[in-house]
Amino acid sequence: MAFYDVIGKTYAQTRRSDSRIVEKLLEILASSQASTIADIGAGTGSYAVVLAEHGYHVLAIEPSATMRSQAMAHPAIEWIDGSAENLPLPNQAVDAAIIILAFHHFQNYQQALSEVHRIVGNGQIVLFTYDPAMISSFWLTKYFPSLIKDVESTFLPIPQLIEEIQTIVGNMVNTIPFLLPHDLSDSFAAVGWAQPELYLDSNIRNNISSFAKINADELSLGLSSLQEDLHRGVWDQKYGHLRQQKQYDVGYRFVHSPAK
Numbered sequence: 001m002a003f004y005d006v007i008g009k010t011y012a013q014t015r016r017s018d019s020r021i022v023e024k025l026l027e028i029l030a031s032s033q034a035s036t037i038a039d040i041g042a043g044t045g046s047y048a049v050v051l052a053e054h055g056y057h058v059l060a061i062e063p064s065a066t067m068r069s070q071a072m073a074h075p076a077i078e079w080i081d082g083s084a085e086n087l088p089l090p091n092q093a094v095d096a097a098i099i100i101l102a103f104h105h106f107q108n109y110q111q112a113l114s115e116v117h118r119i120v121g122n123g124q125i126v127l128f129t130y131d132p133a134m135i136s137s138f139w140l141t142k143y144f145p146s147l148i149k150d151v152e153s154t155f156l157p158i159p160q161l162i163e164e165i166q167t168i169v170g171n172m173v174n175t176i177p178f179l180l181p182h183d184l185s186d187s188f189a190a191v192g193w194a195q196p197e198l199y200l201d202s203n204i205r206n207n208i209s210s211f212a213k214i215n216a217d218e219l220s221l222g223l224s225s226l227q228e229d230l231h232r233g234v235w236d237q238k239y240g241h242l243r244q245q246k247q248y249d250v251g252y253r254f255v256h257s258p259a260k
């Protein structure tokens, strides 16, 4: 059973596309002409739908039936049951590919990159991912220390990711830092950087894969300690300045291989 068949049952409720991420994604995609886009690891299709609404034809590739079942139907989106390592599409089937917060879940990222390159040909590839070098400076790890090991062993360091793409695709690769807005509407792992109370909500935690991997003892200790620190004003003494910030670099990055 796919991991997201287990943890993704309510994904669409809290993981909605964020307009600022969409805006940046559309700006990057506009760097070359594309009409058909593969969304690999499309999840419940929150970003596929926005691309479809902007006139793109989207091939949404997703291995989890639980995730696909929550997708909103759109005439410009074709849903495909498949994995990045073995894409059920012919060579050069699409003009561009996007991989939004999914690359770190791929079992064999090199095979996946070869496959993406095969279906994209000379088209562009856009990843939205996380720089694991940033994780230890995120305050959340003070409450849930195993996040550091998990993130460092799950996400490829950005320089290595760039090198892998350059080797496989044979193209230059750009990294574009994405500062998280304070009111992010896609509730992924760093959603509460300025709103710590969000992590006390199990509906939000349930749709964040990093939380699913924290063991029960650490989770309950971390949650009660966060609750206590919020109650006593300790969190605000240490990190309260973040509540005043509109955006912050938690470590999210667009990684872009432009069209050749």
Ligand SMILES: C[S@@+](CC[C@H](N)C(=O)[O-])C[C@H]1O[C@@H](n2cnc3c(N)ncnc32)[C@H](O)[C@@H]1O
Pocket (backbone or CB within 6 Å): 002, 004, 015, 040, 041, 042, 043, 044, 045, 046, 047, 061, 062, 063, 064, 067, 082, 083, 084, 085, 099, 100, 101, 102, 105, 106, 107
């Ligand atoms: C965090 S979700 C992101 C979903 C979507 N891109 C979004 O941003 O809402 C990661 C997705 O990657 C999918 N996934 C996991 N392994 C995969 C693989 N080998 N190939 C393609 N997708 C995969 C999961 O099933 C899940 O839907």
